[in-house]
Amino acid sequence: MTYASDKRDTNDVVWSGTWVAQRLGVELDGDEGLRDLLGLALRRNPKRAHLLVSNVLGKHVPQSPTAVWRAGYDLGVRVRALLGDDEAARSVVLGYAETATGLGHSVADGLALAPYLHSTRRPVPGVERAGGFEESHSHATSHLLLPEDPELLAGEGPLVLVDDEFSTGNTVLNTIRALHERYPRGRYVIVALVDMRSPADRGRLAEFAGEIDARVDLVALASGTVRLPEGVLERGQALVAEYETGVAGAAAPTATVPTTAVPVQRGNARIARVGLGWPGGVPDGGRHGFTAAHRKRLEAAVPGMAGRLADALPAGARRVLVLGFEELMYAPLRLAVDLEQRVDAEVRYSTTTRSPVLAVDDPGYAIRSRLVFPAHDAPADGPGDRYAYNVAGGGFDTVVAVVDTAADTPELHAPDGLLAQLARHAEHVLLAVVPSHVPGASPVSGESHVPGAERTGGAPERQEDLSMLPDPLRGPAFSSYAPDEVGWLLQDLSQAELEAPTEEREEAIQSGGAHYAESLPVEYQPSEQYQQLFKAALETSAARIAQAVGTVTETVLAERGPRPVLVSLARAGTPVGVLMRRWAEQRHGLDLPHYAVSIVRGRGIDANALRWLAAHHDPADVVFVDGWTGKGAITRELAQAVEAFEAAGGATGFDPEIAVLADPGSCVRTYGTREDFLIPSACLNSTVSGLISRTVLRADLVGPDDFHGAKFYRDLAGSDVSGHFLDTVTARFDEVAAAVDAQVKEALSADRAPTWEGWAAVERISTEYGIHDVNLVKPGVGETTRVLLRRVPWKILAQRDAGADLDHVRLLAQQRGVEVEEVDGLPYTCVGLIHPQYTRGATGADGKAVTGK
CATH class of the missing domain: 3.40.50 (Rossmann fold)
Known part of the structure; x- marks a missing residue:
């Protein structure tokens, strides 16, 4: 199977590590097909200049989502064969943020019954740390382990640790050492897409296993070695500086899309939200743990959610990118896998990242383009830039951006935000938001957590199935408000014929033939x-x-x-x-x-x-x-x-x-x-x-x-x-x-207890004016205005000398031929009386019976 970024004849296409290899002398040796799995790039990092760019990770290189998921799933199947079914069923899978969160989840899928947890760089108040560690070569080093169930890592079964590459082994071995002190167990399995240890590092695994008195295995798709010449770090840093400042000539301006992008106006019809109908009680990923029961519920819901995405794609979509968000890799991946099976368009998948990588528009370089945008999830390390690679120039006519609710912020929708950047490079941008899982007071067990259960002192009588409820509607697809201002928990009935003439509507309401909420008044045009x-x-x-x-x-x-x-x-x-x-x-x-x-x-x-x-x-x-x-x-x-x-x-x-x-x-x-x-x-x-x-x-x-x-x-x-x-x-x-x-x-410090003076006044007015129905008495400036705009007004009661507050009321009353009666001692500035002519047995102010039409 070819895991390259596109199907190709390797004799005719330049390897995506050639540019770095030629300039820095970096060599990649190993298994046949290793170059299909990996390319090379340079990054701004004081500890390691080169970056191994995976073609099947779903991070930097848009790839077939099925190929991405299958790479992890197949590794999980191999781990299950290594452990045997009994041991596999007792195992726990741990993935590494941010790059391997989706890979680890896919490995857990291959293990079938294993619960999954990934490390995170997002602190969550109220969740106790089960551990943490440092990633020595990374641009963002601190990892947290925040399982909702504190016993998730405490079992004696095997711990399966998943990262995209196993190079020096320092990160994984440091993790095992820290966890083994707290939760000792007899077996560990390290899983990686590629094993890139140097000959000097290969003997460390056996030594380490002896130190902790446990068995440690390694499973990888391929293995090899990166050969780095003397001084490569300094030369790489100099090359990055040269290209990022534009000294290298014409290549640099085309390599990076700057942060000062042309703004996309709010209301741009190309950007629209899609309600997924995410199943209630299912976490958005493994940040706090993901159980076999969660996996079963998610699998049942994925076809419906992917179907909603398919329905939202524009007619004639040819090349679609599903773009995940930093640690949120698995949810968009699973949606993309199903979407790929149900649409004719070519579907690709990748995710945004914190990692700053040099972009060079050259076929022999793994990162051809870069979008730069502000962080939009209020990160603990403060504001900063984030990146999406190989999106610009990728030929995508539609991009489906998938984020969690914690990242659906004003920064996401800002003129220089991710959505605006994407809109510069795709005709259509769809936004799908997955609810961020907020751990409850109780640990997650095999059943989905139902909010409110812990507040009642016991389990709820029934589990709510919320999989059919869509995400909130937002502007500009629904309403003229900016999307971050409000989410409407409504369904869009814009195509329905709901308006009725005011008099007909009033007659139906008062006669009991219809409820006021079953129709709409014709919109008043001022x-x-x-x-x-x-x-x-x-x-x-x-x-x-x-x-x-x-x-x-x-x-x-x-x-x-x-x-x-x-x-x-x-x-x-x-x-x-x-x-x-x-x-x-x-x-x-x-x-x-x-x-x-x-x-x-x-x-x-x-x-x-x-x-x-x-x-x-x-x-x-x-x-x-x-x-x-x-x-x-x-x-x-x-x-x-x-x-x-x-x-x-x-x-x-x-x-x-x-x-x-x-x-x-x-x-x-x-x-x-x-x-x-x-x-x-x-x-x-x-x-x-x-x-x-x-x-x-x-x-x-x-x-x-x-x-x-x-x-x-x-x-x-x-x-x-x-x-x-x-x-x-x-x-x-x-x-x-x-x-x-x-x-x-x-x-x-004041007594603000309600006195319900308004209700008493309405009852008094209802009796005094012979209406005998408090629902036809609308007190206050706001309610009176509504009467004049939407109902059939009978008369308006107004305080004497109410002033400019009633100018619009007087104008509306004049336009509709309604009497404004000035009243002494009125507890409101004004009161609107709806015409009672449709109410059986009603009498007017003169005491005479009022008949219907």
């Missing part, structure tokens, strides 16, 4: 006069809103912990959640997760969204966010829905308390203000909320395993002011910071 009112109101109130944003965010951080998960109630809560996220980032450097979910009065919150959240985050960290309170109907709805969710066996720990900008109804404890003032995002519908409709829940569109739905009004992009609203408020954060600090200090 007049030029109304748009000017919105802009004026925004300029006037931006600082006031910024102060409320700061107050509610600081209150949440003080009372709910330093890293809350913001979950806004779509859609009114979503702009508020984005602003809270921005405040936390700008004032504290926090990158808070933010999602939007659907809640429907009378139907509750989307239970599938809660299941997804519980599978990816601690429910205790979730903070629900909304724009404002009216009479508190949604506040009560959420509390009842969370209680019902838990009673039905869902994860426990969700706090139904809502954090809002304005709480004029005195319904919640966490708020920015209790004044009833104009929040300009209430003035418009989708055009101030990322072009997303209100949410939809209808049985023929939303199944039991689906998220609630919504529409993305792409055709309204010309009227979209979502970004303008956010940026205008964000620009006022600095000037209100001092006022926020004082307000929060006062709030934290």
